[in-house]
Amino acid sequence: MRSSDTIKKILLTLILAAGIFATLSSKTYYLWNLLIIPELDYNSFEKSVRYGDLYRMSRVTAFKEDIPYPPPELIYNSVDESDIISAGDSFFLLPINGLKFAAALEKYSGKKIYDATQFDVEYGKRPAAMLTIKGFNRDKEKIFILECVERYSHERAKTKYLASVNEVVFKYLYLDANILSLSSAEEWLQRSVILRTPLEFKADAYFKFFRRLPEISSIYTLNPPMLFYNEDRDYAGIKPDSVYIEETANSLKKLSVLLKEKYNLVLLYVVIPNKYSLYGEYVNPDFKYNNYIPALTESLRSKGVHTFDTYTLLKENSNNELLYYRSDTHFNEKGRDLLVKECANMISLISGESEKSK
Amino acid sequence: MVFSSLSFLIFIMVFFPLFFLSGKRLRPAVLMSASLFFYMHVRTFYIIVTIIWIFVNYFILFRLYAAVNSGCVNSRRKKFYFAAGLCFNILALIVFKYDYFLTDNANALLHAIKPSISLPYVNLLVPLGISFITFKSISFLIEVYNGNYKNKIGLFNYSQYILFFPGVLAGPIDRPAKLMPQLENLNRDFDSADFRKGLGFILMGLFQKAVIADRISLLISGGLNNPRNSTGAELLLFVLLYSVQIYCDFAGYSNMAIGAAKLFGIDIMQNFDRPYFAKSISEFWRKWHISLSSWLRDYLFLPLAFRYTRKFTEKSFSVKNIDRYSYVIAVLVTMLIAGVWHGAGWTFIVWGLLLAFYMIFGFYTKKIRRRIFKKIGFGQNSPLKSFIQISVNFILITFAWIFFRAQDLSSALITIRKILYIPFGNYSPGAEHQTIFSFEMIIAIVLVLAYFTIEYLQYSGREINKSINSMPAVLRYSFYFFAVCFILIAGYFSTIQFIYAQF
Known part of the structure; x- marks a missing residue:
């Protein structure tokens, strides 16, 4: 064999070894932890602080916020023993510190909750599909809390919640083996000490010279230092007219009827305001909220769907305190508490109505 | 991925x-x-x-x-x-x-x-x-x-x-x-020449995607998503930059695809041939997304124009105009399908029909335009004539991109109305809005100009690749090293999807 061929083979083997190491690092706990920066990692319990999702995307030091991180308390009730089922997206997996939404609600309301969100956020996108799979006992009436962030509320209500074919498709989604995902290897590289210095240096330099952040979290204010998700800002540009509101409300009404008839569940719909809807004026003094949540609440109530005006609740009860993390898209403990209390009130109301009707 | x-x-x-x-x-x-x-x-x-x-x-x-x-x-x-x-x-x-x-x-x-x-x-x-x-x-x-x-x-x-x-x-x-x-x-065995070529294509693609397209995307997305919040002058700059963004995004993707295939020793077809230097819409369509345009030409346009519509038009129109009408129908159908293929929405249909209109208009006015150029005194290869043709073509294409990019028809019409009638509104955009006078906007424009200067040199016959390959090894590898560093420093490596991946 010629020496040049041997050199080529050695080089190819080295490249292969590096690629395999990066892939395995994202799949095995020990390798993952070997080079990772714990506070940038949601999966790691090693550090007592965490950083917000928007900071983890931007990596600009000016927006760094140390969030204390006690280990999360999760609830493990079975579907049958629970009074309430909750499903939602990332807001129900938060806040970063303290009790998760469902755990806090269980503590506050004294009712047992089956929190589907902690198993898969897909449940919150396709509730009907989840309920088919779970096949719980429908003899006892339960409350179904469906949470959705404001920016996805219309689209999910219109196209996802009621799509019947998803009940079949949904089962196949579980064939998605994470083992094929390289995004975890990418995440590992980005959160590892290998890329920490160059990534943070570049992010800081870009911010210093251009006042520019990565697209996904490019909206910011420096007083107070706060990051916003781009989709939030884009959603603020939408002017929800009566057709838009009615489309959402009608779909949710249909879902509410379906849940009651098929599963004996009473729907409580909780739409969480975008961070930009609450704090847009920090970024743009001329910002005016598009009034989506109050208008939707009114329409849903007129159709007999249980919900409450989360926007007005948070806006009027903040006591000049921030209810969302500065460096994260989601609410903090204070925001969670306000919503949990109102949710508990609604649950009492719904339970009272059910008792009366019996 | x-x-x-x-x-x-x-x-x-x-x-x-x-x-x-x-x-x-x-x-x-x-x-x-x-x-x-x-x-x-x-x-x-x-x-x-x-x-x-x-x-x-x-x-x-x-x-x-x-x-x-x-x-x-x-x-x-x-x-x-x-x-x-x-x-x-x-x-x-x-x-x-x-x-x-x-x-x-x-x-x-x-x-x-x-x-x-x-x-x-x-x-x-x-x-x-x-x-x-x-x-x-x-x-x-x-x-x-x-x-x-x-x-x-x-x-x-x-x-x-x-x-x-x-x-x-x-x-x-x-x-x-x-x-x-x-x-x-x-x-075939591992070939270091293929490897180098593959890496070259990938680097070029990365430059187009991360340094040009994604940089522009950051600057213009907010404005184009909410045209109500921008002045006409801003929107004009944004749509001009969008023309560059969509080209660099897709050409970047294609180059990286070609490079990745080349690493495995496989040649796949070129997808772009400096389309913004085209002198007519038909020529642009031959140089843009070549694999799609040649597909549509071979499997749809030509059979329609020369086989099926001939039979159809003989009954409907006078025989004298048969080829013209065949052309019109074939172009309309082809471009309508091209529009629908890109996406399920009225904006894409309008985009396709607008391109069809350009091509038909160009087809009918070919002789008149030739006569006008002759009267003015432009020769066949006059640089000024080429400049005018390329510029007009670019403006027409950019106008069509407004529909392609818009989230709905009303946003497209607002963008056009503002550009035409309200170039300098008194809107006060606030800190979240990218103004046209920002330092980064200037950097983006300088990069775009530099990129098109390189394309122009290639268009006018300079073989830049050959010049690089003929450099001494030390210089050549230094060039590659600095190119990689430049892309890593100046590029945006975020999660911005390739525009054409959604189709």
Whole structure:
């Protein structure tokens, strides 16, 4: 064999070894932890602080916020023993510190909750599909809390919640083996000490010279230092007219009827305001909220769907305190508490109505 | 998996050396594994639909191949299988891709008749790269039907052709005659020249995507998503930059696809040939997304213009104008399908029809324009004439992109109205809004100008690649090193998807 061929083979083997190491690092706990920066990692319990999702995307030091991180308390009730089922997206997996939404609600309301969100956020996108799979006992009436962030509320209500074919498709989604995902290897590289210095240096330099952040979290204010998700800002540009509101409300009404008839569940719909809807004026003094949540609440109530005006609740009860993390898209403990209390009130109301009707 | 992501780098670091280190017999399996991995990386479910799709297509193709090669030229069987193949692909594409669009429009109609009636959305998970897979499948059917592809077709190699990872998500839509023989013969040894060329294409693609396209995307997305919040002058700059963004985004993707294939020793077709230096819309369409435009030309436009519409127009129009009318109908149908292929929405339909209008207008005014240029005194190769033609062409294309980019027709019309009538509004945009006077905007414009200067040099015959290759090794590798550093420092490596991956 010629020496040049041997050199080529050695080089190819080295490249292969590096690629395999990066892939395995994202799949095995020990390798993952070997080079990772714990506070940038949601999966790691090693550090007592965490950083917000928007900071983890931007990596600009000016927006760094140390969030204390006690280990999360999760609830493990079975579907049958629970009074309430909750499903939602990332807001129900938060806040970063303290009790998760469902755990806090269980503590506050004294009712047992089956929190589907902690198993898969897909449940919150396709509730009907989840309920088919779970096949719980429908003899006892339960409350179904469906949470959705404001920016996805219309689209999910219109196209996802009621799509019947998803009940079949949904089962196949579980064939998605994470083992094929390289995004975890990418995440590992980005959160590892290998890329920490160059990534943070570049992010800081870009911010210093251009006042520019990565697209996904490019909206910011420096007083107070706060990051916003781009989709939030884009959603603020939408002017929800009566057709838009009615489309959402009608779909949710249909879902509410379906849940009651098929599963004996009473729907409580909780739409969480975008961070930009609450704090847009920090970024743009001329910002005016598009009034989506109050208008939707009114329409849903007129159709007999249980919900409450989360926007007005948070806006009027903040006591000049921030209810969302500065460096994260989601609410903090204070925001969670306000919503949990109102949710508990609604649950009492719904339970009272059910008792009366019996 | 985005080509400009770390995921793709890791993917290549595993499969590229594995391909050459494995024995020659194992290479087809390694390449197939790479393609399957690439495809299944996002959602495993996609592959189930795609495998069914491949099986059905292969069955039809196999029967068609047998019918074509049975010796009977106009056999019914041949026509039946060809029609079945076309129907299957087109119907599947409609069901998967146009569900929302068709249901929305049907509901709007039903609502006008009886407000309580509405159709539900089927809401299927759309397999990745469905438009490209469909066109590849149809391409194979047509080539076999016309007798242009005569080699035996095995299921494994056919699947390899459909799923070949560099082009599966957003093309190029390679023809079977070019790609199949290469996929059937993967015996070549690792070639460092191919490796260098492949890396060169990937670097060029990265530059176009990360340094130009994504930089521009950050600057203009907010403004174009909410045209109400921008002045006309801002929107004018944004749409001009969008023309550059979509070109660099897609050309960047294509170059990275070509580079990735080259690493494995496989040549796939060029997709762009400096389209903004075209002097007419027809020429632009020949230089833009070449694999799609040549597909549409060969399989749709030419058969329509020279075969089918001739029969149709003989009855409808005077024989004297037959070729003109054939051309008009063929262009309208082709560009309408091109528009619909890009997306299920009225904006894409308007975009396609607008391009068709340009081409028809150009066709009818060809002689007049020639006479005007002659009267002014422009020669055949006058630089000023070329400059005017290229500039007018660019403006027309940019105007059409407004519809392509807009989220709906009303946003497109607001953008146009503001550009034409309200160039300097008194809107106070606030800190979240990208103004046209920012330092970064200036940097972006300088980079764009620098990039098009390089393209102009290539357009006017300078062979930059050759100049680089003829440098002494030390200089050449220093150049590569600085190019990589520049891309890493100046590029945006975020999660911005390739625009064409959504089609």
